[in-house]
Amino acid sequence: MIPRYIVNFDSRELPCQFTECLVIGSGIAGLYTAIRASNKLAVTVVTKKKRGDSNTELAQGGIAAAIHDADSPALHRMDTLEAGAGLCNEEAVEILVTEGPDRVRELIEMGANFDRHGKELAFTREAAHSRRRILHAGDSTGEEIQRTLNRKAEENTRITLLEDHSVIDLITVGGECLGALVWSEKEESLEIIYARAVVLATGGAGQIFKHTTNPEVATGDGVSIAYRAGAVVTDMEFIQFHPTALLLPGAPRFLISEAVRGEGAILRNIHGERFMPNYHPNAELASRDIVARAITSEMVRTGSNNVFLDLSPIDAEKVKKRFPNIAKTCGLYGIDIAREMIPVAPAAHYMMGGVKTNLNGETNIHGLYACGEVACEGVHGANRLASNSLLDGLVFGARIAEHIIRVLNKPMPNKVDVVFDRLKPGDVTIDYEWLRQQIREVMWDNVGIIRNESGLRQALDWFEKSEHILEQQIKDICYVPVVNMLVLGKLIANAALQRKESRGGHFREDYPCPDDEHWKRHIDLCKEDL
Structure with missing residues (x-):
């Protein structure tokens, strides 16, 4: 049996603090929720390592939003539903594509610098998108977004950010979340943080697989924590494996952005043969699950551990300008990406399932919310459309903050007596x-x-x-x-x-x-x- 708590403790003997809103996680979902909630509430953000140690920081491709004149929320909706393979919550998708453009504009107003052609925003295309709608900052979009949100949070006197604080479990009484049991690495001790509202924004779980593009912190803590507390989790079988992660001896499984294929790169097997047209009419721009399985099948067929990503169809000058981080990283291992093919193989990348929420981020536990990759409101269905994840964190993070401010009628909790010694x-x-x-x-x-x-x-x-x-x-x-x-x-x-x-x-x-x-x-x- 899975126990309710994973450490023995007596709440009466632990130090505690109080906050109106406790946000667990400091990626795009956590920080954006905190910034929006701080308009009316005092917010404490806890993160188990340093701010920026998140999947957001590593996101390369960009953020999808129907902002371009040749695009529309209806087209974005159609592409998202198609990728989701029949399991998307259509109402959630409608919210994502219609509220998304305004959230991205707010991000730009905060200071996020996306690439431009002159004064106009530049857009790229990724797999399964029918339009060029991906805003990007070179191939370090997540890093730019993280920098922007870090700065806004640091400037905000209503936000307290606690680094090196690991949430062990949620404190619940009678189906209501009252706060969290937290380990302070600096103090080397447990404490309880009580809050009117608790928001899980702990990110993904790629580290549960041997090969992953995720950072070391992505161990699925939020889902396990919520599950032990009695939260419903859903769609846990749907894991997205990114088709193209760098595969070299001694090198980390560095993500090679899908935007590379969006700009024209093609996949070849170890014999130099292009193979994706044999697997799908959309070839390299088929959805991620199709490309990942095609690569796996091709490796089995040819008895190899990898395939190659060939960027030669893209102008060499554009390659270096558009993908400087990929060029730099591959260069460290002696690969000139404008001239040489990149050895790649699939790796675990994104969790479509998670803690089940409604359209305002509420879980079945009163006072507990979830957003970002840890949550599942149904927007991604069985397969996430590329570059929808960052948008998901913004849109539903904002809705959570709005709900807590305007709707959650819950007083600040008192200290509770919880003794667990089993x-x-x-x-x-x-x-x-x-x-x-x-x-x-x-x-x-x-x-x-x-x-x-x-x-x-x-x-x-x-x-x-x-x-x-x-x-x-x-x-x-x-x-x-x-x-x-x-x-x-x-x-x-x-x-x-x-x-x-x-x-x-x-x-x-x-x-x-x-x-x-x-x-x-x-x-x-x-x-x-x-």
Whole structure:
């Protein structure tokens, strides 16, 4: 059984502080929510490492918004629904594409510098978009957005940002969230932060897989924390694997932006043959799930560990100007991207599922909200449209802030008496670093790009045999993410086994076709189900 809390504690003995709004996470979703909420509320933002240690910081391609005269929210809506493979919440998508342009304009007013042609914004195209609607800042768009939001938050006297503060669990009483149990790395101690509203904006979970484009902090903490507190999670089987991550010995799995293919780059196998037209009419601009599976199939067919991304169809001067960060990083490993092909392979990238919310970011726990990658309001369906993720954080972060300010009728909580002492003394023989690597291996081998019943059952068996670790007091707080990964892995594998079809980011080779009659629906999970 998954315990309610993963450390023993007595709230009466812990120091505490109070804030009107507690935001957990400092990427685009967390900071933008905090900035908007601070118009009326005192906000505390906690982040487990440093501000900027997030997927936002690493986002290359850009942010999608129907701002160009040749574009429209209706077209953006159509593309998003098409990518979502029948599982998008159409109302959520409508909100995303209609409110998105104003949120992006606000970001520009805050000082975000996107690329321009003269005085006009420059737009690029990515896979599955019917128009050039991606605003970008070279190939470091996320870094520019993070810089902008960091500066705005730092200037704001109503926002307190606590770095090196890890949320261990949410404090709940009677189906209501009252705050969070937090570990301060500086003080090396637990404390409780009480709040009228708590917003989960903890980002993604790519580190649960052996190969990922995500930073080390992306361990799926928010989903596991919410699940233990009784929140419903949904669509956990839908994981997006980015088709093109750098694959070189000794090099990190550095993301090679989809915008490279949007500008004209093509994929070749180890024999130099272009192969994507054999897999889909849209070739390199097919949706990410199709391209990732095509690359995987091509590697199996040719007995190789990678394919190549060929940028030679793009003007060499444009390559260096448009993709300076990619050029610089590949150059460190001796690759001139304007002249030489880049070895690439798929890697885990984005989680479409997450904590289930309504259109205002509310979960089933009163006072608990979620936005960004940790949340699932249904906008991405079974497969996220490229560059919709940053927009998602802005749009639904703003809606959460508005709801807390105008609608949430909840007083500041008082201190509560919560005593949890059910965990056994920690087993010093548990090697948590080994456990972390095992989780990543099990997930990549059995719950990866191509799945089947045998592999999924093997994964679930492994997680169930490892679950006894959750019954023990963790020996070092730094290993909390490993415990969260154990919970998360079981959730993903369980949902993937249940869904006996292939759709979007979930592909079952034993059920290779979509089955709308039985599976055009969502899989919700809560603690009672497992």
